[in-house]
Amino acid sequence: MLRFKNHIFPGSLEEAYELNQKRSNKIVGGNGWLRLGSKQCVSIIDLSNLGLDGIEEKDDEFIIGAMTTLRELELNKGFNEYTGGAAKEAVRHIVGVQFRNCVTLGGSIYGRFGFSDVLTLFLALDSYVEMYKGGVIPISEFAKMKYDNDILVNIRVKKADIKTVYTSFRNQSTDFPVLTCAISLGSNIKTAIGARPARADVVEGEIPKDMEKYAIETAKSFTYGSNIRGSAEYREQIAYVLIKRSLSKLI
Amino acid sequence: MEIKLWINGKLINDDVSPDTPLLEYLRSKGCYSVKRGCETSNCGLCTVWLEDKPTLSCTVPLMRANNKHITTLEGLKSDAEELGGFLADEGADQCGFCNPGFLMNVLAMAKELEDPTEDEINEYLTGNLCRCTGYTGQLRAVKKYLEHKRKGG
Ligand SMILES: Cc1cc2nc3c(=O)[nH]c(=O)nc-3n(C[C@H](O)[C@H](O)[C@H](O)COP(=O)(O)OP(=O)(O)OC[C@H]3O[C@@H](n4cnc5c(N)ncnc54)[C@H](O)[C@@H]3O)c2cc1C
Ligand code: FES
Ligand code: FES
Numbered sequence: 024m025l026r027f028k029n030h031i032f033p034g035s036l037e038e039a040y041e042l043n044q045k046r047s048n049k050i051v052g053g054n055g056w057l058r059l060g061s062k063q064c065v066s067i068i069d070l071s072n073l074g075l076d077g078i079e080e081k082d083d084e085f086i087i088g089a090m091t092t093l094r095e096l097e098l099n100k101g102f103n104e105y106t107g108g109a110a111k112e113a114v115r116h117i118v119g120v121q122f123r124n125c126v127t128l129g130g131s132i133y134g135r136f137g138f139s140d141v142l143t144l145f146l147a148l149d150s151y152v153e154m155y156k157g158g159v160i161p162i163s164e165f166a167k168m169k170y171d172n173d174i175l176v177n178i179r180v181k182k183a184d185i186k187t188v189y190t191s192f193r194n195q196s197t198d199f200p201v202l203t204c205a206i207s208l209g210s211n212i213k214t215a216i217g218a219r220p221a222r223a224d225v226v227e228g229e230i231p232k233d234m235e236k237y238a239i240e241t242a243k244s245f246t247y248g249s250n251i252r253g254s255a256e257y258r259e260q261i262a263y264v265l266i267k268r269s270l271s272k273l274i
Numbered sequence: 275m276e277i278k279l280w281i282n283g284k285l286i287n288d289d290v291s292p293d294t295p296l297l298e299y300l301r302s303k304g305c306y307s308v309k310r311g312c313e314t315s316n317c318g319l320c321t322v323w324l325e326d327k328p329t330l331s332c333t334v335p336l337m338r339a340n341n342k343h344i345t346t347l348e349g350l351k352s353d354a355e356e357l358g359g360f361l362a363d364e365g366a367d368q369c370g371f372c373n374p375g376f377l378m379n380v381l382a383m384a385k386e387l388e389d390p391t392e393d394e395i396n397e398y399l400t401g402n403l404c405r406c407t408g409y410t411g412q413l414r415a416v417k418k419y420l421e422h423k424r425k426g427g
Contacts, residue, residue, distance in 0.1 A: 024313070030275065030292035030337040054333055055315055058295075067292075071338065094327075119401010121321050121328045121379060197316075197400055 025049075025057055027064040032072045036155050036174060042068045043172050048176060052130025053092065055122065075129070075176065078102055085180040089129025089211040093117060093141070096128060106148070106180065109189035109205065113144035118197050133175045135166055135222050138199040142166060143217030144189055147205035149181040163225050185209035188269040191218070192261050196251055201253045204265035208273045212237075214263055219247045234274065238267040278325075279307065279339045282349025296322070296339055300346060307347035307374040311403070317388035318402035319375040322346050328382040347374050353381050356427075360419040366411030372404040380416055384423060392417070 027049075033039040042048050047065040051057055057067075075088035080101040087096070093114045096102065096217050103110050117123055117140060131141040132152060142162075150162040155174040162178070187207040191200040203217035217223030226244055231237035242263035245253035275292045278285070281303055288325055290299065297320045300308045308331055311319030316386045320332040323345040347354050354377050361367055376399070383390065390398065404412065 025293070027293045030335060032337075051335065054335055059314060067335065069335075069338070115397065117377075118316060119318055119332045120382075120398055121318055121401050122315055122330045122333070123326045125315075125333050125337060195305075 025054075025060055025064065025067075027067045029066040030069060031066050031192050032069045034072065036070075036073060036176065039068050039070060039073070040172075042066065043174060050133075052090065052133070053126030055126040056130060056134055056136070057192075070129070070174070083231055085182070087128055087178045087180070089127060089133075089175045089177060090264065091128045092124055093126050093128065093131065094120060094123035097123060104107050105180075106144075106187045106189075109144060109187040113140045113191075113203075113205065116140070116191060116193060116197065116200070128178060129175045132162075132165075132178060132234075135170075136209075137220045137222055138218045140189075140191055140200060140203050140217070140222060143156050143191075143203040143215045143223040144252070145178060145180070145236050146203045146215035146217075146223050147187060147189075147207045148185075149183055151179040151181070152267040153177040153179060166222050166224070186273050188272045190265045190269055192265060199252065202258050202261045202265060204262065204269060206269045206273060214241050214266060216242075216245045219245060219258060220250050221236050221246070221248055234267065234270045238263050239264055240272065275336060276342050277337065277350060280343040282345060283343075290336055292337050294336045294337065294369050295332050296324075296334040296336050296344070299339075300344065302333060304346050305346040309371070309374060311371070311375070316371075316398065317375070318379060318401065319372060321375040321378040321402070323378065326382075326385070328379050347378060350378075350381060357381065357419050358414075360415040360422070361412065364411045364415040364418070366407065366415045368406035372402060372406075376402045376404070376412065380419070384420060389424070390420070395420075 049067050051067040051069050070090050076090040077088050078099045079086045097111045097114045109202045145162050151159045152162055152165040153159050153176045155176050157173045185207045189205045191203040193200050200218040205215045207213045213227045215223055215225040247258040249255045277290050278287050309319050311317035315333045321328050322331045325342050379402050
């Protein structure tokens with residue numbers, strides 16, 4: 024379990040950033056994942072007082088603060104209207120309401136977990152991660168980056184005329200997913216696959232004419248691994264099914 | 275660190291070690307309904323309300339409760355007894371260990387959702403694990419309790 028001596032609420036992002044440059048300090052989001060580590064920290068750095076909780080809808084984009092909880096994402100009317108309920112679908116299987124009232128979007132995206140429903144969803148949207156020093160980075164790039172000591176401030180989702188569908192497959196309710204899939208369809212098609220079990224990835228291309236062929240080829244284009252929840256071969260089959268299922272809802 | 279919080283309406287000013295989970299702190303203040311069922315944020319047994327929202331007290335760092343109101347089952351005695359009666363009538367518990375967290379979350383749901391469907395009830399309560407029953411007794415009890423409340427009970 025995580026142990027620490029101080030719980031600091033910085034008054035500015037600059038102060039939080041300075042504190043985060045020390046390896047013995049750690050940013051805390053919802054503490055869902057962080058607490059499970061065996062790390063000894065001097066201080067945890069809490070962004071709660073920096074106004075980073077909330078979803079702002081503008082004409083051309085959504086700006087979602089790092090401290091927004093997954094429950095807020097699930098219940099937010101505007102964002103769920105825009106994603107056709109995909110936001111809710113992506114998080115509603117994560118443990119339970121009480122857990123989603125704790126854990127944050129910032130911790131979920133910064134963590135780039137190999138099982139992440141959340142990362143998969145945002146990869147299929149036109150999303151950008153705003154880092155305090157690193158600036159605004161397309162999420163597909165961020166998903167591949169190494170961990171560093173920067174602070175995730177917001178996620179920005181540019182609005183477009185798209186339809187989105189999110190699906191996932193679990194062996195058991197509330198367990199980690201065996202596979203996750205998010206597809207958005209606009210002037211082109213974006214398919215994100217996660218829980219491979221590796222960081223989610225996305226492919227983008229022209230809208231296909233042959234859906235069956237697209238599902239087979241797209242499922243094949245990702246690499247998969249095996250773990251206790253399923254083998255690589257099984258995951259590829261599930262990916263094909265989820266892509267096909269999603270396409271049938273979109274087209 | 276200095277902390278000020280309200281536990282079941284009672285103001286407390288204290289000097290605390292910040293890496294105490296909220297769960298341990300509440301127990302040290304006599305709220306023994308708050309229990310640890312797992313080490314991994316999975317079971318829902320430690321559910322309390324933080325400013326009226328059901329949260330996992332094993333996961334929330336104590337200083338997040340500074341200047342906030344915490345409600346535990348001890349603060350909801352009559353509601354808990356009423357709901358507990360429905361669970362007993364349906365034979366819904368066996369060992370009863372999961373009960374405190376389950377009651378806290380059902381009571382939170384009753385406040386948050388208006389007239390929930392069976393799917394909505396199941397979805398809201400999915401984070402409360404019970405290792406003895408098959409959940410059907412609980413579901414029957416919750417539906418009857420909500421019906422009773424709808425009728426002004
Ligand atoms: C039992 C369990 C089951 C889960 N099941 C699922 C699941 O099925 N699907 C799924 O998608 N997820 C799942 N998760 C992950 C969960 O949804 C969260 O993504 C996870 O808890 C991290 O979010 P957090 O807010 O708790 O962050 P924390 O645990 O507080 O932090 C996680 C990491 O991110 C860093 N960090 C946090 N915020 C920032 C920031 N703003 N800037 C920079 N660094 C930051 C922290 O230093 C830490 O390294 C599960 C987690 C647990 C514990
Ligand atoms: S003790 Fe199991 S979720 Fe908190
Ligand atoms: S009745 Fe024993 S765990 Fe639920």
